[in-house]
Amino acid sequence: MLDIKRIRNDFEDVKERLQTRGVKGEELNELKDLDEKRRELIQESEKLKKYRNDVSSQIAEKKRNKEDATDVIAEMKKVGEDIKAIDSELEQLKEQIDNIAAGLPNLPHPSLPVGEDEASNVLVRKWGEPVTFDFEPQPHWDLGTDLGILDFERGAKVARSRFLYYKGLGARLERALYNFMLDMHTTEHGYEEIIPPYLANDEALYGTGQFPKFKEDVFQIKNHPLTLIPTAEVPLTNYHQKEILEEKDLPKYYTALSPSFRSEAGSAGRDTRGLIRLHQFNKVEMVKFSKPENSYDELEKMTNNAEAILQTLELPYRVVLLSTGDTGFAAAKTYDLEVWIPAQNTYREISSCSNTEDFQARRAMIRYRKESDGKIEYVHTLNGSGLAVGRTVAAIMENYQQADGSIKIPEALVPYMGGVTEIR
RNA sequence: GGAGAAUUGUCCGAGUGGCUUAAGGAGCACGCUUGGAAAGCGUGUAUACGGUUUUCCGUAUCGAGGGUUCGAAUCCCUCAUUCUCCUCCA
Numbered sequence: 001m002l003d004i005k006r007i008r009n010d011f012e013d014v015k016e017r018l019q020t021r022g023v024k025g026e027e028l029n030e031l032k033d034l035d036e037k038r039r040e041l042i043q044e045s046e047k048l049k050k051y052r053n054d055v056s057s058q059i060a061e062k063k064r065n066k067e068d069a070t071d072v073i074a075e076m077k078k079v080g081e082d083i084k085a086i087d088s089e090l091e092q093l094k095e096q097i098d099n100i101a102a103g104l105p106n107l108p109h110p111s112l113p114v115g116e117d118e119a120s121n122v123l124v125r126k127w128g129e130p131v132t133f134d135f136e137p138q139p140h141w142d143l144g145t146d147l148g149i150l151d152f153e154r155g156a157k158v159a160r161s162r163f164l165y166y167k168g169l170g171a172r173l174e175r176a177l178y179n180f181m182l183d184m185h186t187t188e189h190g191y192e193e194i195i196p197p198y199l200a201n202d203e204a205l206y207g208t209g210q211f212p213k214f215k216e217d218v219f220q221i222k223n224h225p226l227t228l229i230p231t232a233e234v235p236l237t238n239y240h241q242k243e244i245l246e247e248k249d250l251p252k253y254y255t256a257l258s259p260s261f262r263s264e265a266g267s268a269g270r271d272t273r274g275l276i277r278l279h280q281f282n283k284v285e286m287v288k289f290s291k292p293e294n295s296y297d298e299l300e301k302m303t304n305n306a307e308a309i310l311q312t313l314e315l316p317y318r319v320v321l322l323s324t325g326d327t328g329f330a331a332a333k334t335y336d337l338e339v340w341i342p343a344q345n346t347y348r349e350i351s352s353c354s355n356t357e358d359f360q361a362r363r364a365m366i367r368y369r370k371e372s373d374g375k376i377e378y379v380h381t382l383n384g385s386g387l388a389v390g391r392t393v394a395a396i397m398e399n400y401q402q403a404d405g406s407i408k409i410p411e412a413l414v415p416y417m418g419g420v421t422e423i424r
Numbered sequence: 425g426g427a428g429a430a431u432u433g434u435c436c437g438a439g440u441g442g443c444u445u446a447a448g449g450a451g452c453a454c455g456c457u458u459g460g461a462a463a464g465c466g467u468g469u470a471u472a473c474g475g476u477u478u479u480c481c482g483u484a485u486c487g488a489g490g491g492u493u494c495g496a497a498u499c500c501c502u503c504a505u506u507c508u509c510c511u512c513c514a
Binding site for chain 1: 442443453470471473474475482483484493494495
């Protein structure tokens with residue numbers, strides 16, 4: 001949620017910057033008009049309420065003195081009706097305003113490349129060299145099926161397409177990976193480990209920005225007002241929903257492993273095979289609550305934390321700064337980490353690290369008390385994958401495959417695999 | 425799932441329709457007092473929105489949302505959460 005006062009005061013600037021994210025100017029003009037109308041009505045309503053409060057205490061006084069107050073009571077009845085009429089109009093206005101405001105994306109950080117889509121993204125850095133194979137590298141779904149460690153057919157039979165069974169050392173590899181990631185974040189990067197709820201209510205999903213605009217992307221539970229989380233960002237960020245934190249406790253770092261459930265509406269036909277695009281996948285998520293002045297340093301650090309995982313696994317990757325048009329709804333600035341996928345001969349997204357500034361904090365009411373003057377301000381919230389586990393399994397399988405279809409286990413993972421050095 | 429009780433400010437806690445601008449206490453901050461501390465005394469101690477512009481003023485907020493009333497912390501309805509008992513369960 002953007003600050004309505006900021007929209008009011010820096011109208012042209014906000015409008016210009018939001019237009020780089022695909023927001024229509026007329027929408028903002030309408031918002032501005034509604035806001036002005038609302039403020040006028042607030043004044044009217046409050047004036048009447050003041051009057052009613054004053055007269056009501058006079059009535060009380062009269063009653064105590066056993067005087068007659070019939071006339072004034074009759075008048076107040078009328079005033080009460082007027083207030084009710086204005087307030088219901090106000091409520092409608094508020095709803096219209098919220099409908100627009102809740103659908104506005106975050107303001108892009110000035111450092112973002114301006115552009116409509118991923119074509120305008122900027123390469124920040126590259127790490128590692130893609131392996132060269134002296135044989136034709138196979139896609140991970142063929143490797144996994146042949147080795148009997150991934151079973152997509154049965155996943156489709158029991159759930160539907162885009163679900164799978166991991167089996168044997170495949171399941172072990174997935175488990176090894178997320179344990180490795182959690183250990184690294186908790187022992188080396190300073191995150192506190194959390195196991196959150198995997199279902200969340202509408203308020204939580206509103207808080208992080210999935211609702212109301214992106215309802216079609218999630219799975220909702222029939223007959224219950226609950227939604228399967230599309231990312232642990234939802235329960236982690238909303239952990240401090242409606243709280244006032246102490247400045248001395250900031251920054252706070254949390255990490256959690258959770259499944260992520262996504263309906264993938266609108267991506268029919270894309271990445272239909274393999275571990276890249278599933279309705280359910282495990283992800284280790286990182287979330288930070290930061291003071292505003294430090295949040296961009298924290299974003300760099302968080303991105304480095306995700307990179308450290310890839311580096312330790314010795315997987316080649318690159319870091320990309322997303323353009324205004326490609327940046328997600330809640331984010332002010334996002335770095336994507338893309339890992340090398342040999343069989344596709346390209347880099348694929350494996351992590352996304354974002355600073356939402358106070359966008360989510362406003363929606364979820366997450367604030368902190370400053371030590372210097374005791375004033376209360378919104379915190380900045382950050383989130384990043386560290387990493388998407390399924391896609392990491394895919395990357396390892398493809399990058400570490402051998403000519404005979406077996407898969408070598410990255411050195412850092414061997415202890416987590418109980419000493420297993422390859423899957424064959 | 426059934427029955428009952430509860431939810432008031434940072435905390436404890438009073439409050440069954442108007443002298444409540446939420447009593448009283450604790451805590452915290454500042455000041456007085458003191459050689460220093462404690463005690464004592466005094467003052468202050470929320471959030472949001474709107475107006476004003478650095479000072480105030482107004483409105484709203486007693487778990488949430490509705491309703492009754494000239495007027496609601498207080499009466500009515502719905503919901504949430506917590507506790508106790510029963511039932512079930514990993």
